[in-house]
Structure formats: C-alpha cells, structure tokens
Amino acid sequence: MARMLRTKPIEALLSHEEESGGSLRRNITLFQLTMLGVGATIGTGIFVILGDAVPKAGPGVILSFIIAGITAGLTALCYAELASTIPASGSSYSYTYATMGEMVAYLVGWCLLLEYGISASAIAVGWGQYLNELSFDVLGMRMPDAIANPPGVNGGIFNLPAVILVFMCCALLMRGAKESARANAIMVVIKIAVLIMFILIGMTAFHSTNLHPFMPMGISGVGAAASSIFFSYIGIDAISTASEEVQNPKRTLPLAILFSLAIVTTLYVLVALVGVGTQPYTEFSGNEAGLVHILRRITGAAWPAMILSMGAIISIFSITLVVLYGQTRILFAMARDGMLPKIFAKVDPRTQTPRQNTIIVGTLVAIAAALVPLDVLADLTSMGTLVAFGIVSIGVIILRRTRPELVRGFKVPLFPLVPILSVLFCAYLIVGLPTHTFILFAAWLSFALIFYFCYSMHHSKLEKKAD
Template identity: 85%
Template sequence: MSISTKLSTPSLFERMLRTKPIDAMPTHGEEATGGLHRTIGLFQLTMFGVGATIGSGIFVILGDAVPKAGPGVILSFIIAGITAALTALCYAELASSIPSTGSSYSYTYATMGEMVAYLVGWCLLLEYGISTSAIAVGWGQYLNELSFDLLGMRMPAAIANPPGVNGGIFNLPAVVLVFMCCVLLLRGTKESARVNAIMVVVKIAVLIMFILIGLTAFHSSNLHPFMPMGMSGVGAAASSIFFSYIGLDTIATASDEVKNPKRTLPLAILFSLAIVTAVYVLVAIVGVGSQPYTEFNGNEAGLVQILRRITGATWPGVILAMGAVISIFSITLVTLYGQTRILYAMARDGMLPKIFAKVDAHTKTPRKNTVIVGTLVAIAAALLPLDVLADLTSMGTLVAFAIVSTGVIILRRTRPDLPRGFKVPFYPLFPILSVLFCIYLIADLPTHTFTLFAVWLSFALIFYFSYSMRNSKLENV
C-alpha cells in the first residue's frame, strides 16, 4: 500500500507544472463564486480600461520621457501602442475563452502550469502595486499647480514632490490620494465604476482642450532634430512609458464582476485601446510641437506650463490641472482595484493567505485585501522616486504581456475545441510579434531594473516553495 501511494504521489516537477482545468474556473455560470456580483457593463468596463491608462503616460511620465527621446517620443508612444495592440488582441482571445478574474495569472494557470502562473501573478502584483504608487507620485505636482493658481500658495516641496526631486522627502498628497481611493473601493465596485466613468469623460474633454489650444502654437521646427538621442533614446522612452498601457490588463481583472464576460471583455479591451492610443499620440505630437524638447522638465507639471506659455493666461492651466488631478485619481482608483482582484484570485487558488480572498457580506468587496494593499501602496508612493517605480512597472507589465501572447499559441494547440468569442487575426504571426516587441522593450530597460526584478522573483520563489505549493487547491486533487 505504501509503495502504491509513493508511486501515485506527483513529483516536484509535476506539481510545478500542474494546470487548472478551464471548466473548473469559478466564473462559468450566471454569478461568480466567492460573493462577487456582476454589475459592470460594456461602457463602464471600457471606461475602466481608459481610466487606468490615459493620464499616467501623459500627465506624469511625458516630462520624463521627452528628455530621453526628444520629439522622437512620438515614435516611442507609437512603438508602445503597437506592442499594446498586439497584446490586446491576445488578451481579447483569452478573455473570451477564459473569463476569469486574475487576468494573466488565470490564463497562465490554464496553459503553462502553476509555478509559471504564480510568477506571473507576482509580476502583476509588481505591475499594479508599483504602477499605482508611480501614478500617485505625480498627483502632488498638479495639486500644487492648482492650489497656486486658485489660492496663490503652494505646499512645501518636502511633502509635495517625489522623494529626491526638488527637495521632496515624503510625498503626502500621494498618501492622501491612495487613502481616498481605498475608501471609494470599500463602498463597492458598482459605485467605483460609476465615479470612474464620470472622471474618464472629464479628463478626455480636458485633453481635447489641450490638443486644440496646443495646435495654435504648433511649429514644425520644434520637431527638429527628431531623434537627438538616436533610436536608443526612442527605445528607452518607449520602455519607460509602456507602464501607461496597463489599463488593458485591468479590464481582464474585472471578469468576475462583468455582465456577459465572454462578449464584454474583448470588446472593452479593443475599444479602450483605440481611445487610449489616439489620445496619447495626439497629445505627444502637440506637446513636442508646441515647445522645444529641451524645455521639458520631468520635475514639473509640463502640460500646464505649455498652456500658460501659449495663452499667457492662467485659466487653461487651471482647467488642465483640474483634469490632471481628476485623471490621476481615476487611474489610481482602477489600478488599485486591479491589484486587489489579482490578490483575490491568487488567494482563492490557495497561492496566497486566505485573508486576501475574504469578501464582505454587505459590500461584496474584499475589504481586508483592499486595506492591506492601500497601506503598502501608500508607503511606496510616499518614499520611492518616480523613475524607479516606472521602470519596475514596465518590467512586470512586459513580462506578463509576453506570457499572455505565448499562452494564446499554447491554448490553440492544447484546446483547439475551446469556444472562443474572439480570435487573434493573422495567427500565429500577431502573438509572435507581440512577444518580440515585448522582448525589445524589456531589453531597453535600465540594468538596475533587472536586478530589482530578480530580487522580487527570488522572494516569490521562496514563498512559493514554502507556502503556495503546499496550500494550492490542486495539491490534493
């Protein structure tokens, strides 16, 4: 009997590669299990994607990316947009066939096995947690511009600026922002989605205003030289700004709370990508065309400064600063939401402690999960500089995106019979190109980012072998 038991016990390698059956995914059915309710429609979900994306690349990172690439930052946004588009198609196919909360983590669990999925989950935790901190960091700068225009006063640099930037020590506005977003998320997903949709419409209107005013000062001479730092500068800028496309991934994290997810998820991904890419490229063109690239300063709220110089008045800057404050609020809200849902999905599978999967009986939200995430994100936003945060976010995002694209190829071979509401066109060319573009952008990230990422994954592996493998729901199946 003992010999038979020993022979039937899976090896360590088999345990690491075990996959979760797609038919066992908890979202197959009218309502998701675990207490989450389906309250999000196509418009709200599309606004979730747009809300998690537009703003971080324009309101926060543009001032840092332009000095790297010059006017060639336009090309940087296009390269990042192409990479995001190729990956979005892959996300759309997997979302239509595996509509499960957890996004890349859940897709990988069904295609490549438990350990790879677990590491992808940690990439997503890095992606969402760090990106939320990176986005919140820029809030204080625009809040300062707004308070100066309206009240004639500014917050002290020590508490308003990112650490290490213009005397910044502790970024207090970022902490306040994360706290407010946590409070809203604790009230419920439906309420959060409504508020986010309103904020997204407002910020798109504000950016359209910037484009229209900026065009009046557009000079083609500002686009020369187009690539002063060469293609390497364009690639470096594209790698840094890619974190602004994580809204596409956020859509997939909402699967358990989406009405008709097999149809709604792929449509929301494609719609949000089209809106985001168009706005990003237009704002980048107008931004670098209206003033010399050498005048961009990553330590300032650059778009506000551009409008002030063009109009000679303060009111356009006030409106844009208001839009930026609202915009960064909505991005922080949605990325914080995505982080909690990734943790929820992993805890539900036994990969993380059960506290992250507990859902409040009244609000139907993971309350303790949200409080823990909000606390850690606020600490990171208060104490870490923006450039480190942005590069780490890009690394986590690009790795997760590359694995999702690979998962499409694997699932086409292993489950050709699986119903798919959407299929990637020009298969397998587009998934392969998606992987190659992701690798190209990863290669241009700074060396210290690879070091920090390796340390992060080392901690992940230690936790996997000491806790997650033994507590996995598949351990005794």
C-alpha cells in the first residue's frame, strides 16, 4: 500500500535531473501556447460532433456547449494554479503524482491516454467528409464512401483519409515542437476566420422559429449532448502538457489557459446558435460536414462551402496535431518516471523530440481512427477527460493543504468553492454518458492495473530510490 501512495516530490518534478535520455527545449511563446490550446478545441465540437449532438438536444445544444464551457472554465482555473506551481511535462499525471500518490497518478495517466489517443482518432475520422466536400466542389467527384467515412456511417468501412492525416501530423511533430507550434498558430488563425465567415453568412438566414421547441428531449437531452461534446475542451489539458517547452511557464501557462478558453467558448456558442437557427434541428444528422451543407443551402453558391471545407480540413489537421503532441508528452513523462517502457522517454538528439514515442502513438491512433465508430470514440474521450479534470480539481485542494508555502503564479479564486464546483460539474457530465462507455472504461482501467502490478510498480523511479 505504501508503494501505491508514495508521492513524487515537486522539487524532483521541477529539477529535470532525470535519467530520461534528454530534456525538452523551451521555445514556445504565450501566443503560440494560446493558439495551441485553441487549436486543440475549436473544430472538434463544431466541425465533427455538432451533427451528432443536435439530434440529442435539439436547439438546446446551445445550453450543452455552455454547460460544457462552464465545467471547462472551473477546471481551467484549477489547471492554471497547478500549471503555475508545477510547470512540468505530464499535465494531470504529474500534478496527481505530487498530490495523491503513484497509483492515482498512474490511473490518471491512463485516463489521459484515452483522452488524447482516442480523441485524436475521433477528430481524424471527420477529415474524409470535408475532403470529399472539397473535391466535389472543385473537381466534381468524390472518394468512395467505403474509404472516406467513419466505420458504420454512410457505408464507411476503413477510413483511409484519417490514417493519412495522423501520419502527416506525426511527421510534422518529429521535426520539433517549435515548428509544430508555429504551423499550428497559422492554422488556428485560418480556422477562426472561417468560423467567423460562417457566423456572418449564417446570420442572414437565421430564423428564431427554428429554435422552437428549444429542448425537445428535455434537460436530459441537453445533459447527454453536453457529456458527448465535452471532449472538445481538451485544449486546456493540452496546454499544460507543454510545460517543459514553454518560455516563462509560471506566467505563460495560466494566461494561455484562460485566453484560449475564452476564445473557444465564445466561438462555440456563436456557431452553435447560428447553426441551429438556420434550419430545423431535425435536419441535422451524423454527417460531419453539416456546416458545409448549411452554407451551400443559404447562399446557393459553391464558394462559401468550399472555403469552409478548406477551413475544416485545416482545422481538423491542427487539432489532430495538438492532441497527438499532448499524447506523446504524457507518455514521455510517464516513461521518465518508470511507469512505461523507456522507449517512450527517448529524445532524438537532433530534433529534441520523442521520435520513437511519436511513431508508436501515430500507428495506434491511425488504427483506431480507421476502424472504430465516431460515437464510441467521442464518449470514451469524454470519460477520460472528465475523470482527469475532476482529479486535478481535487489536487488543487490537497496541495493547498499540504504545501501552502509553494510559490503560485496564479491562485484559484473563491477557494475551495471553485474546485468543488468543478468536481460536481464533471460528475454530472460523467453520469450522462451511455452505459457502454462505463463498461469500456472499466475494461481499460482493469488492463491498466494489470500492467501496473506486473511492470510499473517495479520499474518506478521512486522504487529504485527506495532500494
């Protein structure tokens, strides 16, 4: 039991004097980090999941985004405090290791593997639809449904564009964090401009009658939709995974978290409002390219839909890039602590990136994106995200009690009310997830525990220090 409860000293997390095969380079600015957070969120809920969420909640999906945004906002404040106090790679995993002990941290790490790896797959599956829309507008032809759509959707069998997207992102990540952050910042600016275009054009066809009935499935439908779309807020966590590659992390991390959340929530709610205001909610379906069809119907012209398709293609690329980046950094931190095999912590001496780690992650994510249905991927991502977010909020309370003397670049306001509300909101959204998600999540954690007792417990750096 003592092994499972042992905590890693915060000083050790910050020292970087680990025998991990190398360290990461600090060259990411506040603007780039904010764009990294925006890049991990905007697009997921709008370009990929809106068609799945509206049938659950009707026009009330607007409230679903607001509920998810409030939950993310409460958690963002907790992340901002911990990130400014413990600016170490590994995000929730590292924070939990310092506050709740090895076992909980290890399980949080596995939740993050769900959050990032599965979300990358969930995001990538929508790429094929927008490629198809663009190729139709430009060339007048489409890819076969069998290779362009997610499995189980419109005849989809093997999602080939998703596989190509994942490996393109991995190739960019292996060039270096600075190059990836710069490319992402450019793509985020483009996607924001495209969504603003959608809002402005959509407002010309907005009819308030389309908002009635507002909650045809009741408050339960709004809650179910909020639970499903919450994975679109993982950008908060993605920011904190970059802690060891950020300039002046104690100031930059909390600012980037709060700035990105404000941008994301505002655009999410506006796009959702305009989207459901332009057509009856019954016309939304699981078609991930739904916004393109809205623009095409409103304008009667191909060019706005073509621009939106291009923006969506860029958007989904940038999101996939960021969540793959986050996944590799989580694995890097866990392997550096001995929780996973050393191959995940090896750093390429030339690019100073975890090259082998990236290749392994990319391969597994591509397989899931090609073969697993979108709704299963989205719900599993939400589960992993919500559990990790709730535990981080608890970690803030524990660290305030156990290490009050630590220098905190940012402090959660209205403590302890904000972290408690964060935990309660996360619990509410978890309850709204379907039963099969709980079964898959339990199976995932069972496998994690087996691996912990067979490998991680014995290879932990803390175990070696105890010997």
